[in-house]
Amino acid sequence: xxxMKAGIVFGRRIGTVSPTYAREIxxxxxxxxxxxxxxxxxxxxxxxxxxxxxxxxxxVNDPHCAAAYDRTNLxxxxxxxxxxxxxxxxxxxxxxxxxxxxxxxxxxxxxxxxLGALPTLLASGAQLVMLGAGDPQLEHGFRSAAQAHASRIGxxxxxxxxxxxxxxxxxxxxxxxSRFEPC
Numbered sequence: 738x739x740x741m742k743a744g745i746v747f748g749r750r751i752g753t754v755s756p757t758y759a760r761e762i763x764x765x766x767x768x769x770x771x772x773x774x775x776x777x778x779x780x781x782x783x784x785x786x787x788x789x790x791x792x793x794x795x796x797v798n799d800p801h802c803a804a805a806y807d808r809t810n811l812x813x814x815x816x817x818x819x820x821x822x823x824x825x826x827x828x829x830x831x832x833x834x835x836x837x838x839x840x841x842x843x844x845x846x847x848x849x850x851x852l853g854a855l856p857t858l859l860a861s862g863a864q865l866v867m868l869g870a871g872d873p874q875l876e877h878g879f880r881s882a883a884q885a886h887a888s889r890i891g892x893x894x895x896x897x898x899x900x901x902x903x904x905x906x907x908x909x910x911x912x913x914x915s916r917f918e919p920c
Contacts, residue, residue, distance in 0.1 A: 745774050751782045759784030794905065801902035814906070821907030824900075825866050825891025833889075834863040837908025839901045842871030842879070847914035852878045859889055866891045866908065868900055 745751055753759045759782050761767040763775045775782060793799075796817070797807050803820035806813030815831065822829045836858065842848050852875070858865060867879055867890075876894050883892040893900060905911060 739771075742771060742774055745771060745778055749781070751775070751778055753782070753784045755786050756784035794902065796906045799902055799906065801899040802906040803903070806906075817903065817907035818909065819907075821866060821903055822864070824903065825893075826887060827864050827866070827891055828888040830864075832862075834861070835907070835909045836863060836865045836912050837904040837910070838865065838867040838869065838912045838914075839904050840867075840869045840913070842869045842875040844872065845916055846871075847916045848872075848875050849878075850916075851912065851914050852882065855882055855886075855890070859886060864889050864891075865912075866904055868893045868895075868897065868904055870894050870896060 753762065762769075763772050763779060763782070765772050768775055796802050796813065797805050799805075802813070802817050804813035804816035806817070818831070818835055819829055821827075821837075822833075822835065827833075827835075838848075838851070840846050840848065848869075855865070870876065879890075879892045880894065883890045
């Protein structure tokens with residue numbers, strides 16, 4: 738008995754996380770023994786690409802950000818970075834490369850790879866802010882790193898929509914490590 742197969746057979750529509758993934762799951766390699774059923778329902782199979790709401794996440798008018806900015810006026814970006822460093826208790830340094838991570842903490846997301854890379858990042862003078870929750874071992878690893886390097890690494894376990902916006906607005910670079918992604 739497969740409830741997944743029943744859903745595929747009897748559902749009106751079948752949705753996945755991307756058009757590419759919709760094609761991939763119709764193959765024997767990625768279909769997990771459901772590829773033949775998915776091929777039969779191909780006309781009802783759609784992939785909807787992940788994305789962001791560019792109005793909601795626009796730093797020109799985002800109420801969560803410390804300052805407004807756009808690609809022609811980056812003064813607000815620098816203000817957002819300093820505010821983010823302050824919020825996480827990091828050393829306020831304009832010259833520090835500030836990495837931001839907002840994610841689910843899991844093996845799939847490759848966060849153990851990031852933990853392993855922290856000594857190299859710190860040796861380069863970089864800083865890291867992270868917002869996420871998930872695997873208790875990863876949560877512990879990042880909390881421990883933040884305690885050991887409080888002026889360089891800031892970690893919040895959980896999810897906070899406003900903080901997610903401030904991380905994206907204030908970080909110099911957004912890290913999205915991953916071992917694999919369906920999209």
